Amino acid sequence: MADKSEFDPQLIISHKFPEITYSYTERDTALYALGVGACADDAVNDKELKYVYHHDGQQSIQVLPTFTALFSLDFTSQLAQLPGFQYDPHLLLHGQQYVEIYKPLPSSGCILNKATVAGLHDKVKAAVLEIEVVSYEKDTGEMLCMNRMTVFLRGAGGFSKSSQPYSYTRYLANRTLEYKIPKTQPFSVYEQRTQPSQALLYRLSGDYNPLHSDPAVAEIAGFSRPILHGLCTLGFAVRAIIKCVCRGEPNMIKGISGRFLLHVYPGETLITEMWLEGSRVLYQVKVKERNRAVLSGFVNLDRLSSSL
C-alpha cells in the first residue's frame, strides 16, 4: 500500500516532464503491425501486407494509426520519479487511451514528444493519472498527434486531504468524448484469436513491463498469468474497424478512444463489435472464451466509406 502522507497532488500536477525524442524505422512499424495481429491469419492478405512489406511496388511501409499511441509510453517509465507520487508499480494498469491524429505518420521518423499531467483523480480504491503527450515531427516542428493516456493505480487512492475526493482535469470537459454502446445489432462484427505468444511479440514495440511476460510478476499483480498489453488489444480493435468499416484505408482514422474494462490473456479470442454513428464508429471488444467485455470506445473517421 502506498504511503499517502508523501502523496502531494500539487507537486504532481505542476510537474514538468523532460521532452523525449523517439526515433523509429520501417522495421519498427512492421514489427508493431505483427504485434497487433496484422497478417496473423492470412500472410498474403492484400489489405494488410502493406503494413509489413513493400507490397505491390509501394514506396514505403504503411503505418497503422494506433502506432501513434506508442509515443506516450516512454513517460510511464518516468512515473517512478514523479515528485509527490506514491504507488506500487506492480499494481499499475492501463485505464484509457485517447488519440487525435492530425497527419498520417511517415514510415520512419524522429518525433519530439512533450508531456504534461492532464488529470489526477482520487477514486479511493485507486488513483487515476492522466498524461497528455503532444508529438511533433522533429525536423519540421509539425504537430502530428496527441495522446492522452490514463493510468489506473490500484491501491494509490485515498490521498485527498478534504472530504471531497480530489479531482483535477487540465483539459475542458468535452461532450464529444462521451459515448454509449448501443443495445442494437452491430453494423459489423470481427473475430480474431490472439496468439499465446502475442504479448511476447507486442512487447518488442517498446513496452517491456514484466506484467506481460513474467508469470511471477503477473501473480503479484493479481493475475493467474501474464496479461496482454492494453494497447495491443486496442490495436486489434482498430485494425478490425479499418478492415470492416474503412475498407482497408487506415488514414481515414482521425481519433481513437478506448477504455480498458477487463484484462485479456494472450491466446484469447477478441470479438470486436462495431456500430456507425455519423462519421464515428462505436465499438466494444469481448473475449469469446469468457464472454466478457474487455474494451469499449469510439473511433472518429474523416468521412464514411462511400460504399457503406
Ligand SMILES: CCC/C=C/C(=O)SCCNC(=O)CCNC(=O)[C@H](O)C(C)(C)COP(=O)([O-])OP(=O)([O-])OC[C@H]1O[C@@H](n2cnc3c(N)ncnc32)[C@H](O)[C@@H]1OP(=O)([O-])[O-]
Ligand atoms: C500505461 C502503460 C502500461 C500498460 C499497462 C497495461 O497494458 S495493463 C493491461 C491493460 N489494462 C487492463 O487490463 C485493465 C482492465 N480494466 C480493469 O481491470 C478494471 O476496469 C479496472 C481495475 C481498471 C477498474 O475496475 P474497478 O472495478 O476497480 O473500477 P470501478 O468500476 O469500481 O470504478 C472505480 C472508479 O474508477 C473509474 N474507472 C473504472 N475503470 C476505469 C478505467 N479503465 N480507466 C479510468 N477510470 C476507470 C470509474 O469511473 C470509477 O470512478 P467514478 O465513476 O466512481 O468517479
